[in-house]
Each structure stands twice: as C-alpha cells, then as structure tokens.
Amino acid sequence: xxxxxxxxxxxxxxxxxxxxxxxxxxxxxxxxxxxxxxxxxxxxxxxxxxxxxxxxxxxxxxxxxxxxxxxxxxxxxxxxxxxxxxxxxxxxxxxxxxxxxxxxxxxxxxxxxxxxxxxxxxxxxxxxxxxxxxxxxxxxxxxxxxxxxxxxxxxxxxxxxxxxxxxxxxxxxxxxxxxxxxxxxxxxxxxxxxxxxxxxxxxxxxxxxxxxxxxxxxxxxxxxxxxxxxxxxxxxxxxxxxxxxxxxxxxxxxxxxxxxxxxxxxxxxxxxxxxxxxxxxxxxxxxxxxxxxxxxxxxxxxxxxxxxxxxxxxxxxxxxxxxxxxxxxxxxxxxxxxxxxxxxxxxxxxxxx
Amino acid sequence: xxxxxxxxxxxxxxxxxxxxxxxxxxxxxxxxxxxxxxxxxxxxxxxxxxxxxxxxxxxxxxxxxxxxxxxxxxxxxxxxxxxxxxxxxxxxxxxxxxxxxxxxxxxxxxxxxxxxxxxxxxxxxxxxxxxxxxxxxxxxxxxxxxxxxxxxxxxxxxxxxxxxxxxxxxxxxxxxxxxxxxxxxxxxxxxxxxxxxxxxxxxxxxxxxxxxxxxxxxxxxxxxxxxxxxxxxxxxxxxxxxxxxxxxxxxxxxxxxxxxxxxxxxxxxxxxxxxxxxxxxxxxxxxxxxxxxxxxxxxxxxxxxxxxxxxxxxxxxxxxxxxxxxxxxxxxxxxxxxxxxxxxxxxxxxxxxxxxxxxxx
Numbered sequence: 001x002x003x004x005x006x007x008x009x010x011x012x013x014x015x016x017x018x019x020x021x022x023x024x025x026x027x028x029x030x031x032x033x034x035x036x037x038x039x040x041x042x043x044x045x046x047x048x049x050x051x052x053x054x055x056x057x058x059x060x061x062x063x064x065x066x067x068x069x070x071x072x073x074x075x076x077x078x079x080x081x082x083x084x085x086x087x088x089x090x091x092x093x094x095x096x097x098x099x100x101x102x103x104x105x106x107x108x109x110x111x112x113x114x115x116x117x118x119x120x121x122x123x124x125x126x127x128x129x130x131x132x133x134x135x136x137x138x139x140x141x142x143x144x145x146x147x148x149x150x151x152x153x154x155x156x157x158x159x160x161x162x163x164x165x166x167x168x169x170x171x172x173x174x175x176x177x178x179x180x181x182x183x184x185x186x187x188x189x190x191x192x193x194x195x196x197x198x199x200x201x202x203x204x205x206x207x208x209x210x211x212x213x214x215x216x217x218x219x220x221x222x223x224x225x226x227x228x229x230x231x232x233x234x235x236x237x238x239x240x241x242x243x244x245x246x247x248x249x250x251x252x253x254x255x256x257x258x259x260x261x262x263x264x265x266x267x268x269x270x271x272x273x274x275x276x277x278x279x280x281x282x283x284x285x286x287x288x289x290x291x292x293x294x295x296x297x298x299x300x301x302x303x304x305x306x307x308x309x310x311x312x313x314x315x316x317x318x319x320x321x322x323x324x325x326x327x328x329x330x331x332x333x334x335x336x337x338x339x340x341x342x343x344x345x346x347x348x349x350x351x352x353x
Numbered sequence: 354x355x356x357x358x359x360x361x362x363x364x365x366x367x368x369x370x371x372x373x374x375x376x377x378x379x380x381x382x383x384x385x386x387x388x389x390x391x392x393x394x395x396x397x398x399x400x401x402x403x404x405x406x407x408x409x410x411x412x413x414x415x416x417x418x419x420x421x422x423x424x425x426x427x428x429x430x431x432x433x434x435x436x437x438x439x440x441x442x443x444x445x446x447x448x449x450x451x452x453x454x455x456x457x458x459x460x461x462x463x464x465x466x467x468x469x470x471x472x473x474x475x476x477x478x479x480x481x482x483x484x485x486x487x488x489x490x491x492x493x494x495x496x497x498x499x500x501x502x503x504x505x506x507x508x509x510x511x512x513x514x515x516x517x518x519x520x521x522x523x524x525x526x527x528x529x530x531x532x533x534x535x536x537x538x539x540x541x542x543x544x545x546x547x548x549x550x551x552x553x554x555x556x557x558x559x560x561x562x563x564x565x566x567x568x569x570x571x572x573x574x575x576x577x578x579x580x581x582x583x584x585x586x587x588x589x590x591x592x593x594x595x596x597x598x599x600x601x602x603x604x605x606x607x608x609x610x611x612x613x614x615x616x617x618x619x620x621x622x623x624x625x626x627x628x629x630x631x632x633x634x635x636x637x638x639x640x641x642x643x644x645x646x647x648x649x650x651x652x653x654x655x656x657x658x659x660x661x662x663x664x665x666x667x668x669x670x671x672x673x674x675x676x677x678x679x680x681x682x683x684x685x686x687x688x689x690x691x692x693x694x695x696x697x698x699x700x701x702x703x704x705x706x707x708x709x710x711x712x713x714x
Contacts, residue, residue, distance in 0.1 A: 050565040165656045195427035196592065197653045197672075200636035204652055222565065225638030229645040248642035264640055266570035268599030271639045274618065277577070278599070280570030284535050 010082075011038035012183055012216050013062070018076035020054075020061045023069065029288045031057040033240035034076075036315070039184065044210070044217040046231030046248070048224060050263075052285055054240040055220045059186050063103055064093050081183065099129040102177030102215075104206075106189040108169035112161040118145075118172050119157030122179060129180045144175040148205060167198035171205065178209060185210055188220045203230060224267060228252055236260050239286060239296035242315055246334025256318050256336040258301045258344055295338070303340040303347070313337045318345070379454070380415035381553055381586050382439065387412050387448035389431070389438050393661070406660050408434040410610040411448070413687075418553065419580065421587040423601030423618065425594055425633070429660050430607040432590045436556045439588065440472045441465055453553065470500045473547030477559035479539035483531040489542055490527025493517060496549040512549075520545040520575060537568035541575065548579060556588045561596060573600060594637050598622050603693075606630050609660055609668040612687055616694035626696040628673050667699065675700055 020032040032054045039045045047055045060066045062078050064085060078085040085096060097103070105111045113121060122144060123137035132140060138157065145153035148171040161169055170190060177185055187206060191199040207230050210217045219231055227234050227248065234251055236244040236259065244257040255261045262281035268274070283300040286292055295313055298304040317333040318341055338344065389409040394400040409431040416422045426432045437443040439450060441457055450457040452468060460468075473496075476482040483492055494513040496502070503509035514524035520541040531539060540560065547555055557576070561569045577600065579585055591597050597604055598618055605615040606629065614627040625631045632651040639645065653672045658664055664671045670680035680699055687697040688704060698704060 050567060167656050195657065196594070196636045197427060197632060198656065200650065200652050201654075204650070223638070224566070224640035225645075228640045228642045229638040252640055252642050263566060266566045267640060268570075268573070268595045269639055269641070270595050270598065270622065270634070270637060271641045271644050274598050274622075278570040278573055280574060281567040282571075284537060284568065285565065 009041065012041045012081060013039040014077070014079040015058075015062065016077040016079070018058065018061055018078065019074040020057050020066055020071060021074055022071050024289070027289045030240055030291075031071075031288065032061060035237075035240075035242055037235055037242060037245065039216050039218060041183070042211070042214045042216055043233065044207070044219060044231045046227035046234035047218060047220045047237060048222065048227050048234055049237035050222055050285060052239075052288060053237040055237050056188055058237075059103070059188050059218065059220055063097060063101060063186070064088075095129070098125045098182065099180040100182055101184045101186060102180070102182040103186040103188065104170070104173045104177050104190040106192050108166060108173050108193075109161065111173060112169060114161050117158050117160055118164070122157070122172070122176050125176060125179050140179070141175075144179055145172070147178075147209065148172070148175045149201075150175075166194055167201060170194065170202050174202070174206060174209070178213065178215070181213060182215060184216045184218065186218045186220070189222070190219075191226070192221065192223070224252075224263060236263070239288070239291055241296070241337065242335075243297065243338070244334065244336045245315060250334040254334070256334060256341055256345060257297075257338050258303055258340075259297050261344070261348065262300070303338075303344050305340060307339050311339070313339045316341075378417060380451075381418045381453060382416040382588070383449075383451040384415070384435075384439065385413045385449040385451075387435065387438060387450065388446045389434050389443060390446045404661055407610050407663070408660060409438065409445075412605075412607070412610075412612045414605055414612065414615065416554065416586045416588060418586055419584040420602045421580070421589050421600055423597035423604040424588060424590045424607060425592060425597050425604060426607035427592060427657055429609065429657055431610040431660070432607050433558055435607070436474075436558050436588060436590055440474055440556055441469070467500075470496070470550045471552045472554045472556065473550070473552040474556045474558065475540070475543045475547045475560040477562055479536050479543055479563065480531075482543055483539055485531050487530075488527065489517075489522075489529050489531065489534070492531070492542060493527075493545045493549055496546060500550050502550060516545045516549055519548070519579070521571075535568075536564055537571060540564060540568075540572055544572070544575065544579070548583070548585070551583070552585070554586045554588065556590070558590045559592070560589075562591060562593065569596070576600065594622075594633060595639075606633070609658065609663050611668060611697065613669065613698070614694070614696040615687070616691070620691065620694045624691075624694075626690055626694060626701045627669075627698045628675055628700075629669050630696075632674070667697070669698075 015035060015037050018032055018035045021028050021030040035058055047058065049055045057066065061073050066073060073086060076086065080100060085093065119138065119141055122141040126132045126137040126140055141157055142153040145156060150156055150168060150171055164172065191202050194202060203226065219227060221227060231248055233247050235242045236257065238259050244251060244260045251260060255264055265279040266281060268278060281300050286296060292299050294310050295308045298308045315335045315337045318336050387409060388411055391406040391408055392402045393404040393406065395403045412435060414422060424432045434443065438445040445458060453471060455468065490513045493516050494509055497509060497512055503512060513527055517524050517527060522538060522541055534542065561572050564572060580587060589597065589600055601618045604618050604621045605612045608629050614630045621630065625634055632653050635649065635651045651674060655672050658671060666681040666683050667685055670676040673680065683699060685697045685699045687695050689695045690701055690703045
C-alpha cells in the first residue's frame with residue numbers, strides 16, 4: 001500500500017508545469033493551468049475534484065489525446081520512464097499508449113467498438129504492440145478475460161459489446177488496458193456510471209490486478225470516498241490547478257486548503273453522525289473563461305484576504321515558507337496552495353477544541 | 354429531522370396483520386401491495402404479450418406528513434417506477450395508493466387533477482426537465498396557472514418572485530432562460546416549480562445525483578429548510594446511501610422490484626439485517642482512509658439479474674454470500690424483526706420467530 005519503498009528511485013511519471021487550453025468562441029479556456037506532480041512505480045495516486053476542474057484534461061494531456069483543435073498543450077513536460085511524451089511524434093506516442101500507459105474511461109459502451117467482437121478488440125493491441133500471432137493472441141485474450149473475472153472466457157471472445165452488462169464491459173476495458181502490461185494505468189471516472197455493488201467489484205479488481213502486476217494506478221474521480229479507500233496519495237484540483245497534495249491520511253485527516261475542507265464538509269458521511277446540516281461551500285464553480293484574479297477559490301473562501309485577490313499562491317509545504325514544488329518523497333509534508341494556510345489551520349484547531 | 358415521525362413503523366409489513374406498534378396519526382400516503390408490470394410485446398400487426406417485466410412487485414409503505422422516506426436501490430430495482438406509480442404518471446397493475454384519505458387507483462384524470470396539485474416532483478436531470486424555450490419565471494409559475502392559484506397578473510408575479518427567493522434565486526432571474534443557469538440553479542428552479550402549488554408531498558427522484566458535491570450539499574440543505582418550513586413529506590429516491598441516510602427518517606431498500614428491508618434510518622445504518630443492505634452499505638467508500646483500511650467489505654459476486662427473468666425464490670439468492678438451498682425455493686416475505694425494522698430474508702436473525710403473515714412454502 002505505502003509508496004515509501006519506491007520513492008527513492010526516479011518517479012515513473014513526472015508531470016511538470018503542464019498547461020492545456022482550449023480555444024472556444026467565448027475565448028481561451030485554460031483547463032489545466034500549470035500542474036506538477038509525480039507518480040512512482042507501483043503506487044496509486046488519486047486526482048480528485050468537481051466537474052470542470054481539469055482532472056480529465058490532465059489525463060488526456062498525458063496521453064496526448066486532447067482534441068486539437070480546439071485543444072492545445074501550451075507548455076510543460078510529461079516525463080514517462082525517461083522520455084518527454086510531449087516531444088514524441090504521433091507514431092511514437094501510439095507505441096506508448098497501450099504498452100506503456102493504459103487508460104480506462106467512464107463510458108465502456110462508447111469506448112468499445114460495437115461492431116467488433118471483444119476477442120478482436122483484445123487481440124488487436126496484442127498483435128500490434130507485442131507482435132503475437134493470431135493463435136497466441138487469442139490464447140492470451142482468453143487468459144486476460146479470465147484474469148478480469150469473466151467466466152467461459154473462450155466462448156465470450158465471440159461476444160459483441162452489446163451482449164455484455166455495464167460491469168462486464170468495464171472488465172473487458174480493464175483487460176484491454178492491461179493486455180500489454182503497461183507500467184501505468186489511468187482510470188478516468190471508470191466506475192462512475194456503475195451501480196454501487198458493481199463499482200465495488202471493479203475497483204477491487206483494478207486494485208488487485210495493479211498490485212499483482214506492479215502497475216502504477218492513477219484514479220481520477222469526483223468521489224472522495226473512492227480515493228480514501230484506494231489511493232496512497234492524492235491531488236485535489238480546483239479550476240485547473242492542484243490546490244492540495246499529500247498522502248491520503250494527511251489530506252483527509254488534516255485537510256489544509258479551504259477548498260478541501262469545504263469538500264469534506266459538503267458530503268454526507270457514513271462515518272459521522274447524521275447531523276441535521278451539511279456545511280456546503282457557498283457559491284458556484286467559477287466560469288472557466290472568466291476566472292477570478294489571484295486565487296481562483298477566493299470568491300467562495302471564508303478566509304480570503306486582499307492578498308488572495310492580487311497574487312496566486314503556489315503549492316508549498318504546509319507550515320514551511322520556501323516553496324518546494326519539486327518531487328516529493330512519500331513522507332514529505334503535505335503541499336497546499338494557500339496564503340492563509342496557517343490561519344486556516346489555527347481556526348480549524350480552535351473549532352475542534 | 355422533524356418531530357413526531359419516529360414512531361412510524363408497522364407500515365412496512367406487507368400484510369397489515371401486525372398492528373402492535375401502530376404509528377400515531379394518519380399517513381399522508383399509504384401504499385399497499387403495489388405492482389407495476391411492463392408487458393413485452395412481439396408481432397408486427399397482431400401484438401402478443403410474450404413476457405412481463407415485474408418492475409414493481411407488491412410493495413407497501415407509508416409516508417407521514419412532514420417526514421422523509423428514502424427509497425434506495427440499484428438500477429432496475431424499480432424505485433423510479435414505484436415513484437411514477439405513486440404520482441400516477443404510470444398506472445399500476447394492482448394494489449392501493451391512499452393519498453390524503455383518497456384512493457387514487459381507478460380515478461379519472463379529471464378527478465386526479467386537484468389531487469396532483471398536492472404532489473410535486475423533482476427530477477434528476479436539471480438540463481432535461483426544464484423547457485428551454487420558457488423563461489424561468491414561467492417555468493416556476495406554470496403550476497399556478499394550471500391550477501388557477503393566482504388571482505391576478507400581479508399576484509402571479511408576486512408569487513413567482515417569492516418562490517424564486519425561497520429557493521435562493523433572485524426574483525430578477527425570472528426573465529432568464531434555462532440555459533443561462535448553472536446546474537445547481539436549474540435544480541433550484543425544479544424545486545421552486547415543484548413547491549409552487551403548495552403540495553404536501555414531494556417526490557424527489559435522484560434530485561441531487563447529477564450535482565457536484567459542493568452544490569449537492571446546498572440543495573440538500575434547501576430541501577431540509579423547505580421541509581421544516583412547509584411540513585412537506587418527501588419520497589426521496591437515490592442510489593447514494595450516504596445522502597439517503599442524511600435526509601431520511603425511514604428508509605426502504607429495493608432489489609429487483611421488491612422491498613427487501615425497511616427501517617428507521619438510524620437502525621438501518623447501524624444494524625442492517627438483510628444481506629443485500631449489508632453489502633450495499635459496505636460497498637460505499639467513506640472519505641476516511643483509516644476507517645477504510647479497517648472496514649470489512651462484502652463484495653457481491655455477479656451482475657444484477659435481468660428484471661425480465663428474476664431468480665426463483667428470494668431474488669437475491671444468486672448473489673447472496675450466505676444463501677442456502679432453501680433461499681432458491683422460498684420467496685421470503687417482509688417481516689418485522691425489530692421494533693422499527695423489517696426484512697425479507699429467511700436467514701436474518703429472528704426471522705423464524707417473527708409472526709408470519711403468510712405461511713411459507
């Protein structure tokens with residue numbers, strides 16, 4: 001579970017100052033506005049935030065699947081296993097997708113091709129990336145289906161996506177994503193559309209398989225509970241930037257950014273008494289084409305000062321003044337992008353006692 | 354949440370033979386043995402019925418004035434169909450729906466109209482449930498026109514402004530169109546429309562499911578304020594058990610068209626009796642990593658069976674971690690197992706000892 005053992009080596013993925021924007025009729029929208037984080041070998045990282053915060057665009061930028069136009073990756077570095085993915089040609093990138101990084105999306109029905117049998121869809125990457133022959137690829141495909149918990153895997157290879165249930169389709173997606181044994185699996189809201197009992201099955205499957213295979217896992221979701229259950233570390237995003245980053249224990253037990261605190265107080269929780277009132281974050285998510293100046297969370301923040309209006313806070317270790325946005329070992333202090341972090345911590349402490 | 358509702362209890366039993374803990378007062382809504390079936394037809398000119406989907410099969414529940422009943426279940430459990438039958442958007446096949454002392458089944462549309470005024474509904478999709486060509490004020494005010502509740506144009510405008518203010522929007526927004534509102538604001542419009550005709554019951558079908566968590570909390574607080582203010586009863590349908598626990602006084606859990614467990618909210622979450630409820634609760638991750646590491650998770654095997662061909666006996670036996678052979682043969686009734694709790698499970702503790710309303714096979 002803990003990422004401590006792997007933190008000494010170079011991270012598997014290093015995202016540095018990534019900036020992705022979209023040109024729309026209403027003007028330029030910066031969906032990802034300078035994001036920096038690492039994923040270590042074999043660890044599970046969570047990327048959490050509400051709709052429009054840039055978490056999916058971050059993943060698409062890593063995979064270079066941002067539709068262009070209107071999307072543009074303006075700057076940054078995505079170092080994966082020693083190469084900068086942003087500098088690769090389309091063809092080179094094609095080799096990384098699938099064999100280096102696998103990805104699972106929210107909607108399994110639209111990610112699978114409805115007119116190809118699932119056997120064909122699983123064998124395709126095997127033939128392309130691993131250069132297996134037809135028969136070997138079919139054998140491997142049946143093994144993979146077995147691995148993701150689909151019974152009678154031989155027969156099921158001839159099935160088409162519409163013959164499978166939502167949960168089974170997502171299992172097939174996992175089989176395809178893991179077929180070439182990638183070093184990183186990105187799951188973008190992969191269980192959001194599923195029923196809770198099926199969601200639990202798929203999440204357990206993903207977690208078990210990635211830890212067996214030593215695959216790193218990036219879970220992107222709006223569900224704070226899923227991250228708490230499965231992630232070693234997490235990044236909280238709001239309006240295109242990471243606002244807080246740390247281990248699950250750090251962020252959930254001692255949230256430091258006002259947005260994280262607000263999120264955790266907004267959800268009804270089974271681990272707290274069913275109190276009569278929730279404490280929601282006031283206001284709404286800002287219009288991405290017209291972000292507030294300074295800290296984008298300022299208009300909804302009860303601790304905001306005039307400094308928050310003028311400057312943008314950078315991601316810094318809590319309680320430490322000098323900014324260290326570089327690689328953070330697993331036991332590093334949590335990082336928070338807030339000028340008032342100390343005042344916030346004090347008032348939270350006061351409220352507790 | 355509201356006073357004097359915690360006593361509702363015996364309401365859950367399918368047969369009203371058990372009157373030992375009869376609740377005080379009269380229920381606002383009393384549903385008995387409600388069934389809704391969808392025929393599946395084949396044939397080009399002459400259509401034959403080839404199968405039936407028993408979307409809702411013999412469910413019973415009560416809702417008292419000012420209280421919230423949560424209805425939870427996964428997709429295909431029949432919770433939305435049940436709600437639509439209650440507000441008569443779909444005719445039930447059998448059963449009884451008593452609302453405000455009147456039997457709704459068999460009523461004509463003209464007879465239903467004055468009763469519909471007292472029932473409001475809020476839908477899941479705040480984008481699809483508002484007419485994009487109507488101004489916000491007219492959307493909210495339409496029930497006033499339909500039911501003739503405004504005395505004059507001025508009165509109409511005053512009422513619309515008051516409604517918008519009640520749900521946290523400014524009266525000036527009445528002139529805008531739905532596309533000018535955010536998702537949360539649209540759901541506020543949906544709530545304003547639902548309460549416009551001063552109903553006594555609101556049916557909320559996944560009303561907060563599509564919203565981001567920070568907005569969801571705002572709407573949940575709004576709903577609780579409105580309930581306190583107007584003594585509204587809620588039938589709150591959702592798949593998110595944490596949200597249901599937060600807002601409900603009592604909860605009914607549905608699986609493949611049947612209620613498998615019903616209890617006071619506190620009892621259901623502290624001591625679930627049905628294995629399905631137990632699995633559902635354990636499947637919900639909480640935002641607390643320490644707790645998550647220590648919790649035992651019941652991971653159910655397999656998919657939800659098709660409602661077209663539900664399993665024999667107890668519908669849940671194919672996925673149940675403790676099922677025995679008897680479970681595939683016997684269809685358990687919902688029986689009172691604790692003062693405010695009933696479950697339909699042969700293996701639930703105390704099931705044998707409980708008075709059986711129907712002899713078992």
